[in-house]
Amino acid sequence: MTRLIDELRKLPGIGTKSAQRLAFHVLRSSADDAEKLASAIRELKAHLRLCSICNNITDVDPCSYCTNPVRDQRLVCVVEEPTNIATIEKTRSFAGVYHVLHGTLSPIGGVGPEQLRIANLLTRLPEMDEVILATSPTTEGEATARYLADEIRRTEPRVKITRIATGVPAGSDIEYADEITMSRALEGRRELLS
Amino acid sequence: MTQRQGEAIVLRTWPFEEADLLVSLLTREQGRIKGVARHAMRSRRRFGGALEPMTYVRATYAEKPKQELVRLDAFEILWSPLAGPVDYSRTAALEFVAEVLEEVLPEQAPEDAIFRLAVTATEQMHVGHVWMPVTYFALWISRLMGWMPALGHCVACGLDLRGRSVFYSDVVDGVMCEDDRRNGSELLSAASVAEALRFLRSPLAELAEEEWPKKRAADLRHFAVTLLERHLERRIRSARALERA
Numbered sequence: 119m120t121r122l123i124d125e126l127r128k129l130p131g132i133g134t135k136s137a138q139r140l141a142f143h144v145l146r147s148s149a150d151d152a153e154k155l156a157s158a159i160r161e162l163k164a165h166l167r168l169c170s171i172c173n174n175i176t177d178v179d180p181c182s183y184c185t186n187p188v189r190d191q192r193l194v195c196v197v198e199e200p201t202n203i204a205t206i207e208k209t210r211s212f213a214g215v216y217h218v219l220h221g222t223l224s225p226i227g228g229v230g231p232e233q234l235r236i237a238n239l240l241t242r243l244p245e246m247d248e249v250i251l252a253t254s255p256t257t258e259g260e261a262t263a264r265y266l267a268d269e270i271r272r273t274e275p276r277v278k279i280t281r282i283a284t285g286v287p288a289g290s291d292i293e294y295a296d297e298i299t300m301s302r303a304l305e306g307r308r309e310l311l312s
Numbered sequence: 313m314t315q316r317q318g319e320a321i322v323l324r325t326w327p328f329e330e331a332d333l334l335v336s337l338l339t340r341e342q343g344r345i346k347g348v349a350r351h352a353m354r355s356r357r358r359f360g361g362a363l364e365p366m367t368y369v370r371a372t373y374a375e376k377p378k379q380e381l382v383r384l385d386a387f388e389i390l391w392s393p394l395a396g397p398v399d400y401s402r403t404a405a406l407e408f409v410a411e412v413l414e415e416v417l418p419e420q421a422p423e424d425a426i427f428r429l430a431v432t433a434t435e436q437m438h439v440g441h442v443w444m445p446v447t448y449f450a451l452w453i454s455r456l457m458g459w460m461p462a463l464g465h466c467v468a469c470g471l472d473l474r475g476r477s478v479f480y481s482d483v484v485d486g487v488m489c490e491d492d493r494r495n496g497s498e499l500l501s502a503a504s505v506a507e508a509l510r511f512l513r514s515p516l517a518e519l520a521e522e523e524w525p526k527k528r529a530a531d532l533r534h535f536a537v538t539l540l541e542r543h544l545e546r547r548i549r550s551a552r553a554l555e556r557a
């Protein structure tokens with residue numbers, strides 16, 4: 119029981135209380151259900167891999183985004199983690215392809231450019247018209263975006279480089295926006311078209 | 313419950329419980345403390361970008377009796393690293409300050425001079441101009457911690473080394489003459505010894521008026537980082553990353 123709780127606690131967003139609740143749920147559930155959960159986890163590790171083009175997690179290589187003829191294969195959105203793709207897909211406002219870095223540059227965390235999946239982004243550039251840099255608006259995310267922009271410019275100067283706008287979250291009151299968020303929002307302003 | 317408000321520097325954050333963040337803070341009045349920012353992972357409303365490492369804030373927090381972690385209530389940004397352009401070297405320089413403060417200072421031991429040093433040094437770390445403030449911070453924090461050796465004479469034979477190059481090693485306190493240097497010793501040039509003395513006499517703003525490319529006094533930066541690593545008995549990751557940048 120302690121072992122299961124310890125393992126569950128390693129999952130993101132799961133604290134001790136949630137881990138205990140989940141472990142008790144597994145304890146009470148049928149042997150069949152518990153076995154299904156265990157085998158789903160095993161299968162996942164056995165069959166999933168990284169897409170050789172975009173580094174997304176996939177069961178077929180290349181992944182479904184990279185082979186989809188309806189998507190704009192000349193527009194690529196660079197994200198930190200595979201989970202960021204789902205967040206962007208939910209908007210239904212992006213129809214290009216992705217590139218997953220699997221992290222951000224982090225001097226204190228010992229993550230340098232060699233530890234990120236950048237090399238296979240640069241080899242994709244001849245096929246690209248625009249790269250959207252969608253790393254987080256944190257210090258490490260900004261440093262990563264700037265590093266990538268320099269590398270892309272050096273490798274393929276023709277390619278247009280854009281950065282996602284950041285600012286006041288939708289549905290929130292600007293009363294609560296700090297100066298940094300507010301100045302970002304002003305920088306990223308756009309014209310209101312009639 | 314005691315409500316407090318005061319200046320602080322955010323050093324690090326970790327995910328905590330379901331949606332909270334555990335925050336390591338250097339406060340001006342109470343030294344290094346840890347607190348919990350409730351719901352900070354999901355909602356940015358209360359803290360916004362203020363939880364970014366090396367943000368200088370006015371923090372409002374509450375101490376609960378017999379509890380180690382304070383409850384963080386609100387942060388007002390006084391200076392943010394995100395107010396200016398960011399690149400890898402600047403990020404590494406800022407994280408260097410955070411990493412050193414976290415390692416050097418015990419909890420709840422206020423050090424006003426170190427607090428002011430950290431604020432001044434980070435505010436001078438601009439893209440392309442991080443090298444001198446990094447060296448300044450590393451030398452000064454060593455001095456304030458009492459770790460700075462005398463550079464004017466050999467620790468082994470007492471030879472007067474003023475105006476000369478000195479040798480240092482990560483296994484010896486103090487600097488050495490050429491004859492007494494150990495295997496694996498490194499050289500600090502006479503010019504950089506002179507710069508070190510100037511760094512320890514001059515305000516940062518005055519030095520910042522000169523050009524400090526990465527190469528200038530690079531051996532002094534290496535000396536200062538080695539000195540810190542010797543006393544901390546560990547490698548400083550961000551400093552290593554900075555040299556590779």
Ligand SMILES: [Zn+2]
Nearest residue numbers: 169172181184
């Ligand atoms: Zn793919």
Ligand SMILES: [Zn+2]
Nearest residue numbers: 466469489492
């Ligand atoms: Zn000597």
